[in-house]
Structures are given as structure tokens and as C-alpha cells.
Amino acid sequence: MTSLRSMDSVTKVNFLKAYGDHVPVIYPEVVLCVEVYNIKKINQVKAQEMLVLGCQFLTELRDKIYCVTDQVMKKAGQYDPSGYFLIENVSCNDLRDSKAIDYSEPILDWFRNSKDEAIAKWESIVARELQKKQKLSLGSTISSQLPSFSAVEMSKTHFFDLRLRIWGGYLYCHQRNCKHLVVIRDMRLIHPNDAQNRRVYPIVTFQLKERFKKCSVCKIYRAEKVTLDDKWTKKNPCYFYKNCYYLLHYANEEQGCIDRKLEFSSFSSDICR
Ligand SMILES: [Zn+2]
Ligand SMILES: [Zn+2]
Known part of the structure; x- marks a missing residue:
């Protein structure tokens, strides 16, 4: 666990400068260790780990989650401020922006209006999970009753308003369909060795x-070429x-280099990885 104590004095000063005044943590307080994963095709890659306080709002965690999709959508002029966490049976929607969409609404409508279909779907998911568990010989612990979503x-x-499970895997979805797995890895009482300034949380520990390498020009896309x-x-x-x-080196991309490349005395190469 990283606390302010483990930082050198310069980092500590910069860190505190960036976060302004000291707002003391009120005891007793709970510290949650939250992991955020990028969901890849075959596996999940841990992207971030953070310490968040039980008294904090979920939006405070959302604002600290870094995902390149946000940057790409901003650059493309298609940034969508909507987003939600699905924690147990509760959809936590970010509706701070007037343009934000409540993603849970059509799902909850579907539950209300197509209950039989929803139950059938739920039962098939449960049956699939049971099969998996039986294969692993862990017995059956999954209820077949349709949970009530809200x-x-x-x-x-x-965070303290929610029912959380340690090692429970929850969903974070933003930019319409960019999904991340969120895991509560640890939950404990705050310790004097933890940062005592409420403002510095959530603390990114990983x-x-x-x-x-990213492109040095747009700072978004992966670099494919390098010049010396x-x-x-x-x-x-x-x-x-x-x-x-x-764009930088060619006067006309279609015809290839005409003007600039003749003057282009430097070395350029494709990045081979
Ligand atoms: Zn994302
Ligand atoms: Zn670029």
C-alpha cells in the first residue's frame, strides 16, 4: 500500500500542492483497494489499482479511471459523458452531464415489460454457470431466482451505501461499449500510516x-514510425x-513525397516490434 509516508519530500509537497487544502479524514473510515482491468479478447489486464475511501462518491473513482477510449472519443469530437458501474444488482449511472444517458433505463424497462423473457434468459445464464461450477466440483451456490435490479x-x-463483496467482479462501462472489470480487492479500516488528507483519495497505487510508444504529435494513437x-x-x-x-513530412499523401521529402535529410523507419 502506498501512503504519503512512502513518498520523498519533494513528491509529497507537489502532491499536496496539486490537491490543495488538507481535509482531515474522519474516523472511523474504511479504505477500499479497487482494481480496474481492461477487458481484452482472451484475458483481462490490470490497468489501475486505487485506494478509495468508503465515504467517497462513486464518481470520484470514475474520474480517476484512465482509459484511452476517453481520449480517442474526445479527439474525434464524440465524447460521451455517460457511464455506469454495475455493482451487485445496482446500476450506478453517471448523470452529472445534461447530455448523459441513463443506460440502465432500457434494461430495467425490459425487466418490467418482458419478465418471462428475462427469467428465461437468467435461468439459462444460471444453468451455464452451474455447469461450469460442477465441472470445477465447487457445488451449486447460485440462486435461480431473478435478482431485483435497481x-x-x-x-x-x-461506497458505504453499497453492498460490496471482496473479490467481487463488477462492471464499469463508458463511451457506449468500453467495458472494464472492477474488483474490490481489499477493505479495511484506515490506519495512521495511510494518507490522512481526504482530498488525495482516490490514490492511484498502480x-x-x-x-x-504513443504518437508524439496527437499523443493518442500508437506510433508506427520513428524519425531521428x-x-x-x-x-x-x-x-x-x-x-x-x-501530414508532417509529405506535401501530398496520395502522390507520396514531392516537396518535403527531397529536403528531408533525416532518418525515418518503421517501428519493428
Ligand atoms: Zn474504457
Ligand atoms: Zn499522431
């Missing part, structure tokens, strides 16, 4: 380092996404 507003819901001693940029080496590279 919706709350993320910005009005504290952040996945990107394995690939490039007269068109101050960065050396400089990494480029294909389009950004052509």
Missing part, C-alpha cells in the same frame, strides 16, 4: 505502463502514427 445516481452514491534528427520536429527520436507522419 438504479441509482453515481454522483449521489457513496498504473499500467503502456508497452507501446528530423528537421521538422524538435523531438529526437520522434514517434509518429502513420497519418501524423505523412
Whole structure:
């Protein structure tokens, strides 16, 4: 666990400067260790780990979740402020922005209006899970009764308002269909060695380092080319996404290089990984 104590004094000062005044934590307080995973095709990759307080709103966690999809959608002018956590049977919707959509509404409507269909669907999911569990010889612990789902507003819901399970896997969905697994890995009382300033939470204790270089121009897309001693940029080496590279170095992308490339004395290469 990272606490302010483990930071050097310079980092500590910068950290506190960035978060402004000290707001003392009120005892007794609960600290939750939350993991956020990126869902890949075959596996899940832990992207972040954070310490969040029981008294905090779920939106405070959402605002600390870093996902590149947010940046891409912003750049494309299609940023969607909507998002939700599905925790146990509760959909926690972020409706702070007037343009945000309540994603849970059509689902809850479906439960109300097509109850038989919903029950049949639920039973088939339960049967599938039971089969899996029987294969693992863990016995049957899943109820076949359709759970009652409800919706709350993320910005009005504290962590302590919810029923949470340690190692329970919950869903975070944003930008329409970008999904992440959220796991409550640990829950404990706050300790004097923890940061005592309410404002510094959620504290990011782990952040996945990107394995690939990003384009130095747009800072969004993965770099595909690199240049050395490039007269068109101050960065050396400089990494480029294909389009950004052509925009900078080619007068006309269709015809290939005409003007600039003749003057382009530097070295460029595709990134081989
Ligand atoms: Zn995402
Ligand atoms: Zn770029």
C-alpha cells in the first residue's frame, strides 16, 4: 500500500500542492483497494489499482479511471459523458452531464415489460454457470431466482451505501461499449500510516505502463514510425502514427513525397516490434 509516508519530500509537497487544502479524514473510515482491468479478447489486464475511501462518491473513482477510449472519443469530437458501474444488482449511472444517458433505463424497462423473457434468459445464464461450477466440483451456490435490479445516481452514491463483496467482479462501462472489470480487492479500516488528507483519495497505487510508444504529435494513437534528427520536429527520436507522419513530412499523401521529402535529410523507419 502506498501512503504519503512512502513518498520523498519533494513528491509529497507537489502532491499536496496539486490537491490543495488538507481535509482531515474522519474516523472511523474504511479504505477500499479497487482494481480496474481492461477487458481484452482472451484475458483481462490490470490497468489501475486505487485506494478509495468508503465515504467517497462513486464518481470520484470514475474520474480517476484512465482509459484511452476517453481520449480517442474526445479527439474525434464524440465524447460521451455517460457511464455506469454495475455493482451487485445496482446500476450506478453517471448523470452529472445534461447530455448523459441513463443506460440502465432500457434494461430495467425490459425487466418490467418482458419478465418471462428475462427469467428465461437468467435461468439459462444460471444453468451455464452451474455447469461450469460442477465441472470445477465447487457445488451449486447460485440462486435461480431473478435478482431485483435497481438504479441509482453515481454522483449521489457513496461506497458505504453499497453492498460490496471482496473479490467481487463488477462492471464499469463508458463511451457506449468500453467495458472494464472492477474488483474490490481489499477493505479495511484506515490506519495512521495511510494518507490522512481526504482530498488525495482516490490514490492511484498502480498504473499500467503502456508497452507501446504513443504518437508524439496527437499523443493518442500508437506510433508506427520513428524519425531521428528530423528537421521538422524538435523531438529526437520522434514517434509518429502513420497519418501524423505523412501530414508532417509529405506535401501530398496520395502522390507520396514531392516537396518535403527531397529536403528531408533525416532518418525515418518503421517501428519493428
Ligand atoms: Zn474504457
Ligand atoms: Zn499522431
